[in-house]
Amino acid sequence: MVEQSGRPDHAFPEAQRAGVYRAIHERRDVRAQFLPDPIPPEVLARLLEAAHHAPSVGFMQPWDFLVIDSLEVRERVHRIFERENARAAECHAGARGMLYRRLKLEGILESPLNLCITCDRERGGEHVLGRHSIVETDLFSTCLAVQNLWLAARAEGIGVGWVSILDPAELAEVLSLPASVYPLAYLCLGYVGDFLDRPELARAGWRQRLPLTERVHGNGWGEPLASTPLKRAIDARYDSS
The missing domain is CATH 3.40.109.10 (NADH Oxidase)
Structure with a gap:
């Protein structure tokens, strides 16, 4: 399958992806x-x-x-x-x-x-x-x-x-x-x-499990993430877990 962007879509179907993440968690x-x-x-x-x-x-x-x-x-x-x-x-x-x-x-x-x-x-x-x-x-x-x-x-x-x-x-x-x-x-x-x-x-x-929000650094140890969207995405996942 090829997405509209032209990038090949090699992702698993949604149910199979969910199974992989379920096994991990x-x-x-x-x-x-x-x-x-x-x-x-x-x-x-x-x-x-x-x-x-x-x-x-x-x-x-x-x-x-x-x-x-x-x-x-x-x-x-x-x-x-x-x-x-x-x-x-x-x-x-x-x-x-x-x-x-x-x-x-x-x-x-x-x-x-x-x-x-x-x-x-x-x-x-x-x-x-x-x-x-x-x-x-x-x-x-x-x-x-x-x-x-x-x-x-x-x-x-x-x-x-x-x-x-x-x-x-x-x-x-x-x-x-x-x-x-x-x-x-x-x-x-x-x-x-x-x-x-x-x-x-x-x-x-x-x-206890350490928060992912405190374990992700930017371009060097202790540096904040340069990508604000990524930080928001990680915060959102942590808040919902």
Whole structure:
């Protein structure tokens, strides 16, 4: 289709656009709402394919996916979490510490499936196109695979929880990872009883979403937007949310 302006119209139909934005806004880091129902193989295959279609610098595709359904492996990972979480709790005193200890921060054993998305830091060889100046682009690219999977999972009605309170070296040992492979994201997957209307940490009072109106700068840090129409559009969206 070509618009009257002559510019090709590559936009999705309105209903499809709404679905994309809905997945973005309703995605949640799930910890406590998992159901025991297994994820059908064809659904999991779609999620992994979505993750594998993430963009990557130099098309290096540094990710691999470890599908973990072994209870023994998950119990070993859970023991790492428990120790690291106890250490993290010591960083918070008083009421903040009490709140931290009440938070549910993982679903390793409750979810029917765990998934570790790794980053092979040697994928693509010594000289990857576009990676010369910023070596960490392999890690950034793998994060995009995580986000692809997360949004696809939300569209499928599947919850995802990222467990970051783990020692990566110990996790790599449990999963028998090669020396060049970094365990970037340890995820819990499963159908859920409910998707919360707000992020769990926001509901618990730990931290709230920062206003977009305060996070957009102009041509330099702290500079106001030169485009008044853009500022008005952002203000309008924030006021209506």
